[in-house]
Amino acid sequence: MTSTCKEKRFVSHGGDIWGFSRKYNIPLEEVLEFSGPINFMGPPPKAVEAVKQNARLIKFYPDPNPVEFKSAIAKYVGNNVRTENILLGNGSIELIYMITELLSKPFKAVIPVPSFSEYEKAALRLGGEIQFVKLPQNFSLEMDKIKASVTTDTKIMCICNPHSPSGTLYSKEEVIELVEFCQKKDIIFSIDENYIEFAEAGEVNTVAGMVKEYENLFVIRSVTKFYGMAGLRFGYAVAAEPLIEKLETVRQPWSINALASIATLAAFSDTEFIENTKQTIKKERANLSKKLGEIEGLQVYPSTTNFLLVKIKNRKINSTKLKELLAKEHILIRDCCTFVGLDDSYVRVTVRSAKDNQRLVDTIKKVLS
Numbered sequence: 430m431t432s433t434c435k436e437k438r439f440v441s442h443g444g445d446i447w448g449f450s451r452k453y454n455i456p457l458e459e460v461l462e463f464s465g466p467i468n469f470m471g472p473p474p475k476a477v478e479a480v481k482q483n484a485r486l487i488k489f490y491p492d493p494n495p496v497e498f499k500s501a502i503a504k505y506v507g508n509n510v511r512t513e514n515i516l517l518g519n520g521s522i523e524l525i526y527m528i529t530e531l532l533s534k535p536f537k538a539v540i541p542v543p544s545f546s547e548y549e550k551a552a553l554r555l556g557g558e559i560q561f562v563k564l565p566q567n568f569s570l571e572m573d574k575i576k577a578s579v580t581t582d583t584k585i586m587c588i589c590n591p592h593s594p595s596g597t598l599y600s601k602e603e604v605i606e607l608v609e610f611c612q613k614k615d616i617i618f619s620i621d622e623n624y625i626e627f628a629e630a631g632e633v634n635t636v637a638g639m640v641k642e643y644e645n646l647f648v649i650r651s652v653t654k655f656y657g658m659a660g661l662r663f664g665y666a667v668a669a670e671p672l673i674e675k676l677e678t679v680r681q682p683w684s685i686n687a688l689a690s691i692a693t694l695a696a697f698s699d700t701e702f703i704e705n706t707k708q709t710i711k712k713e714r715a716n717l718s719k720k721l722g723e724i725e726g727l728q729v730y731p732s733t734t735n736f737l738l739v740k741i742k743n744r745k746i747n748s749t750k751l752k753e754l755l756a757k758e759h760i761l762i763r764d765c766c767t768f769v770g771l772d773d774s775y776v777r778v779t780v781r782s783a784k785d786n787q788r789l790v791d792t793i794k795k796v797l798s
Contacts, residue, residue: 443464443763443779444462445464446464446465453759461760461781462779463760463763463778463779463781464777464778465763465779466593466624466734466736466779467653467657467735468656468657468710468735469657469735469779469780469785470657470702470709471658471702471706472692473696473703474702475696475698475699475702476692476695477692478695479694480692483688483691484688486687486688487687487688491683491686491687491690492690493682495685495690498517498693499512500512501694502693502697503515505697506637507638508637508639509638510638510667513670513673514640514641514667514668514669514670516665516666516667516668516673516676516680517663517664517665517684518664518666518680518684519663519685520651520662520663521621521649523684524666525547525621526551527676528617528666529552529555529557529585530555531617531675531676531679532557532584534556534557535558536558536585537560537584538552538558538584538585538587539560539562539575539585539586540560540561540562540587541561541563541564541575541588542562542563542564542770543564543568543768543769543771544588544589544592544769545589545621546767546769548587552585558582560579560583562575564592567597568595570599572607575607576607576610579611579614585617585619586607586617587619587620587621588604588607588619588620589621589624590620590621590622590625591624591628591631591732591733593623593624594738594768594771595730595732595738596730596731596733596736596737596738597731598628598630598631598634598733601634601635601636601639604634604636605636605643608636608639611645612645615645616645617645617647617672618645618646619647620646620647620648621649622649623649623650623653623654624655624735626707627654627707627710627733627734629707629711631733635648637667640667640669643669644671645672647666647668648666649666650664650666650667652664655706655735656693661688661689661693662689663685663689663690710780713782713783714732714737716783717737717790720787720790721737724790724793724794724797725743726741726742727741727743728742736777736780737777738765739775739776739777739778747766747773748766748776749764749766751793751797752764752776755792755793758795758796762777762789763776
């Protein structure tokens with residue numbers, strides 16, 4: 430990892446279309462955005478219409494105890510999840526930070542990497558010490574290695590499923606093995622399922638329905654990725670009632686705006702959008718993966734999500750240089766050199782429409798030649 434990557438690690442995320450537009454003096458509508466793994470089809474039409482129809486509600490404070498909303502989320506999650514198992518957050522970020530506030534100090538956090546940088550930032554903010562566990566080349570969970578990283582000071586373990594940035598989906602059995610291991614050692618197991626709706630086997634492998642059996646299990650989701658509503662900032666967590674009750678005491682008041690709840694309920698009911706998204710992403714992911722894989726010097730990793738991790742095997746160019754070359758063509762990709770556990774030979778691209786994907790492929794071929 431270069432010094433530039435290290436410097437940007439805590440400020441770099443995908444989807445910064447505003448900063449990209451400002452840096453390169455490109456109007457927002459002319460940016461072809463492949464860096465943020467957000468559904469290019471979203472937001473759902475029903476969600477947009479619901480916001481329009483209920484805009485007048487912004488004159489009121491949000492409901493401080495939206496039990497009906499929580500009940501609807503519990504029904505959406507299914508797996509016998511109840512209203513009492515739901516915690517609301519201002520995007521999944523608030524929930525990631527909230528769970529660390531319950532940890533007694535000093536504490537250590539185990540994070541298999543590469544992974545989302547906010548898990549690390551949330552722990553560091555409260556004085557935690559990070560224990561990184563490097564995942565193998567195929568990004569599988571090496572159980573013995575992960576378990577061996579745990580000490581008596583470990584208070585939380587954080588993973589994402591499907592994994593980011595690779596798109597690997599871990600089985601429920603694998604995840605529960607770690608949950609049970611952590612439970613015996615009084616460690617909170619925080620799992621980020623932000624991309625679970627994209628995965629064909631997502632419903633089979635989610636652990637959201639296991640929170641009654643495991644009081645240390647904390648499942649995080651949001652409407653940012655699958656439903657394409659990043660700007661609304663809404664996320665929710667699923668956990669056992671005792672853990673939810675503790676977290677409610679540290680939750681900031683009115684962190685969920687009224688329109689976010691209305692848009693979310695409408696999005697969950699937009700079955701046509703949901704099915705169209707699943708089918709479209711599946712088809713275009715396969716096509717984009719095949720076309721990128723045919724470019725000499727690129728290796729594409731298999732993914733169950735709406736993004737692809739790509740390794741640049743031609744060392745005459747690195748991830749940062751490729752990003753700069755594509756930027757000149759008004760295309761924004763994710764430079765993965767800022768991920769702990771990856772170097773400047775990795776980039777990530779979001780699956781978009783067939784037309785957009787073809788433009789990306791053609792442009793990469795052009796700049797690499």
